[in-house]
Amino acid sequence: MNNSIITLTSDFGDKSGYVGVMKGVIYRLSPSVQIVDISHAITPQNIAEGAFLLHTTHRYFAPNTVHVAVVDPGVGTNRRAICVRVPEIGIFIAPDNGLLTYIIEAYPNLSARQISNPNFGLSEVSNTFHGRDIFSPTAALLAEGEPFEQVGDLINPQSLVRLPNLLPQWQPAAKNRKLAGFIIHIDQFGNLITNIPQNLFENFSPKQLAKLEITVPLMYNLKGIQKTYGDTKPGKLIALFGSSGFLEIARVNGSAAHIGDTQAVKPGKKVTVRAVEG
Amino acid sequence: MNNSIITLTSDFGDKSGYVGVMKGVIYRLSPSVQIVDISHAITPQNIAEGAFLLHTTHRYFAPNTVHVAVVDPGVGTNRRAICVRVPEIGIFIAPDNGLLTYIIEAYPNLSARQISNPNFGLSEVSNTFHGRDIFSPTAALLAEGEPFEQVGDLINPQSLVRLPNLLPQWQPAAKNRKLAGFIIHIDQFGNLITNIPQNLFENFSPKQLAKLEITVPLMYNLKGIQKTYGDTKPGKLIALFGSSGFLEIARVNGSAAHIGDTQAVKPGKKVTVRAVEG
Amino acid sequence: MNNSIITLTSDFGDKSGYVGVMKGVIYRLSPSVQIVDISHAITPQNIAEGAFLLHTTHRYFAPNTVHVAVVDPGVGTNRRAICVRVPEIGIFIAPDNGLLTYIIEAYPNLSARQISNPNFGLSEVSNTFHGRDIFSPTAALLAEGEPFEQVGDLINPQSLVRLPNLLPQWQPAAKNRKLAGFIIHIDQFGNLITNIPQNLFENFSPKQLAKLEITVPLMYNLKGIQKTYGDTKPGKLIALFGSSGFLEIARVNGSAAHIGDTQAVKPGKKVTVRAVEG
Numbered sequence A, B, C: 001m002n003n004s005i006i007t008l009t010s011d012f013g014d015k016s017g018y019v020g021v022m023k024g025v026i027y028r029l030s031p032s033v034q035i036v037d038i039s040h041a042i043t044p045q046n047i048a049e050g051a052f053l054l055h056t057t058h059r060y061f062a063p064n065t066v067h068v069a070v071v072d073p074g075v076g077t078n079r080r081a082i083c084v085r086v087p088e089i090g091i092f093i094a095p096d097n098g099l100l101t102y103i104i105e106a107y108p109n110l111s112a113r114q115i116s117n118p119n120f121g122l123s124e125v126s127n128t129f130h131g132r133d134i135f136s137p138t139a140a141l142l143a144e145g146e147p148f149e150q151v152g153d154l155i156n157p158q159s160l161v162r163l164p165n166l167l168p169q170w171q172p173a174a175k176n177r178k179l180a181g182f183i184i185h186i187d188q189f190g191n192l193i194t195n196i197p198q199n200l201f202e203n204f205s206p207k208q209l210a211k212l213e214i215t216v217p218l219m220y221n222l223k224g225i226q227k228t229y230g231d232t233k234p235g236k237l238i239a240l241f242g243s244s245g246f247l248e249i250a251r252v253n254g255s256a257a258h259i260g261d262t263q264a265v266k267p268g269k270k271v272t273v274r275a276v277e278g
Helices: A018-029 A047-060 A101-106 A130-143 A206-211 B018-029 B047-060 B101-106 B130-143 B206-211 C018-029 C047-060 C101-106 C130-143 C206-211
Strands: A005-010 A034-039 A066-070 A081-086 A090-095 A111-114 A177-186 A192-197 A213-216 A220-223 A237-241 A246-251 A270-275 B005-010 B034-039 B066-070 B081-086 B090-095 B111-114 B177-186 B192-197 B213-216 B220-223 B237-241 B246-251 B270-275 C005-010 C034-039 C066-070 C081-086 C090-095 C111-114 C177-186 C192-197 C213-216 C220-223 C237-241 C246-251 C270-275
Touching: A005 A018, A005 A047, A005 A130, A005 B018, A018 A034, A018 A130, A018 C005, A018 C034, A018 C047, A034 A047, A034 B018, A047 A066, A047 A090, A047 A101, A047 A177, A047 A192, A047 B018, A066 A130, A081 A101, A081 A130, A090 A130, A192 A270, A213 A246, A220 A237, A246 A270, B005 B018, B005 B047, B005 B130, B005 C018, B018 B034, B018 B130, B034 B047, B034 C018, B047 B066, B047 B090, B047 B101, B047 B177, B047 B192, B047 C018, B066 B130, B081 B101, B081 B130, B090 B130, B192 B270, B213 B246, B220 B237, B246 B270, C005 C018, C005 C047, C005 C130, C018 C034, C018 C130, C034 C047, C047 C066, C047 C090, C047 C101, C047 C177, C047 C192, C066 C130, C081 C101, C081 C130, C090 C130, C192 C270, C213 C246, C220 C237, C246 C270
Parallel strands: A005 A034, A005 A066, A066 A090, B005 B034, B005 B066, B066 B090, C005 C034, C005 C066, C066 C090
Antiparallel strands: A081 A090, A081 A111, A177 A192, A177 A270, A192 A246, A213 A220, A213 A270, A237 A246, B081 B090, B081 B111, B177 B192, B177 B270, B192 B246, B213 B220, B213 B270, B237 B246, C081 C090, C081 C111, C177 C192, C177 C270, C192 C246, C213 C220, C213 C270, C237 C246
């Protein structure tokens, strides 16, 4: 009995058995591992959204966890398959396409290897489903205690693919500071979750937070940051820092993403914040 | 190795990693527990629907099961977090907002405690995600054998929040008995499941059941209760008692909830039953 | 501790707790089994789609796996409940309505039994939910080592229900060979997966594959088979053999099933392939 965990994050959906097949492959090699689904509803091919969910979830798992992420529009081309180990945090397995951008930025002490040892893949590798043929067996073998060093050749971390624009920064302007991010995920409640982290505001006073201007162009203009949903009138649109530490736009007891039954906004849409001085 | 089970019921959806994070928190504290998802597709903030699914599913689990339910529009306000123990049935963890209405009504021998011991929560508790910060660690620790008595102070069961109108009753009228309930859940097949329990009809003869008038105002008028789907012509609309013991309206091999591709009815819609005498 | 696995495939959806209840029933009888969800999003009552997903997924699981499949429009009628054992492959539990067509065709060495021993069902069996009342307890008891022979009477495999038209064949025509299949499943990416297997093309040269004409009547006309998604221009429509060995029609980095936000094609739609000679 080993108590390690493998998490799965993908854009595979839950309808086609793709995830079930990955679990079949994993359990054959590691019969007593626990598998946890993070999300399989990443917007198809949206690497930024996958990177975000991996980032906001991984730190709630034990440090011997193996995190598998597959959003892989380049499957079958020569993009690399990678395995990244972060001491005290976990192991990450993904295509080298930017899915690990947050992880790479957060943990400079990582080691990275290309998954090139054929013993870590199924005997037959398809052109379209490396989640099943490479990532799952690699995760299972690592969970069973196979050494990370056996996975394949060391990679210079500098060469790992990063998504540009994922980490917004304050742009000092003539009078007011401004920053631009985007909606990176929309949750079940219709909360618009941005890639704008709370720590960019850590030196702001409550008064300054109350004066921030948050804009989704052509859609919403909001003033100030609230503390929680529950204290506000149903139907009201608010901005707040969500449970994973990023700026969200939410409609209390409703959806900020929908107008009527139609989803009116999608991941990728720009969001700006302006800090009005004085 | 402990063989206890934790079930999860919520309106979190399966796309955002909220459920995955709860599982990460649980497995860190209780590495070999089994976790079963009941549903994470409760209509957002619909406490009645969550209460119903908890009610119709919990009795299929072993009595050492810990059931966690989170439909929590009041998170971050002063609503209580509660833990309810029912001997021979299980333990229930939820916000004190009516989610446990059916459980409270069904089991007068329950004990209730407020979750107030900080050792049962994460070290940092957010304003928006008590499913992760309080309910999950409490469930994991109870599954590991921590005593229920340690969770927090005893609560007078009379003070627990109950949803009104959840349990319909016969209204005797001049000539005919009548009752009013509502659609509490719509399943994958488009079956309209009501909160009208089969046991309200236990003294009815087959002839009386055949004469019942079931009405969804402005939508459907049905006569009589059928025994199963399979014996009826595809496309026909029928009323029957479903597998969990509640009145359902179903379209054989089709959906009673949809007109074309559009969902035409939502949870909360009124349903009446009239028993025509003689 | 036993390391066997039970897989679940159904059209129950994930919103109503039907699957959670099956897991409760299973864990009560087999507390340490692993349960893997294949899909619960089969198009309601679409037996062919369920048969297909069972076929394309089962071989990735260990041979002591018990596969439960429930797409069951005839529940409550006199259709049989069956249990099929295939040496070195696994055990399959389903209603006898064609769900096992591919399994029956693939493995002539199977044994089949009707599930008729009441000890393999719950004490109370409903008219509408045999997934809970019969299939789940049978699977759990077999996973615990109860002998297959105890399930019920032997069935002549010739009498098992098969879906017609599931396995397309080449029709030799005057000049050109032709075959007709249908879209059997549409995945999360909007890939149109057909029931046309790759092995019907195993004697084709690359040049012959490049000349194939693939048609979805009134919708798409395609020429030739591509090797993977990644090498082709985003937005382009292609035909390729998918990861489970069947012909698919895909839009690179997009959806072949949707026009705008609307799903324009559904499972069941005809697809033809014409091999142009010379």
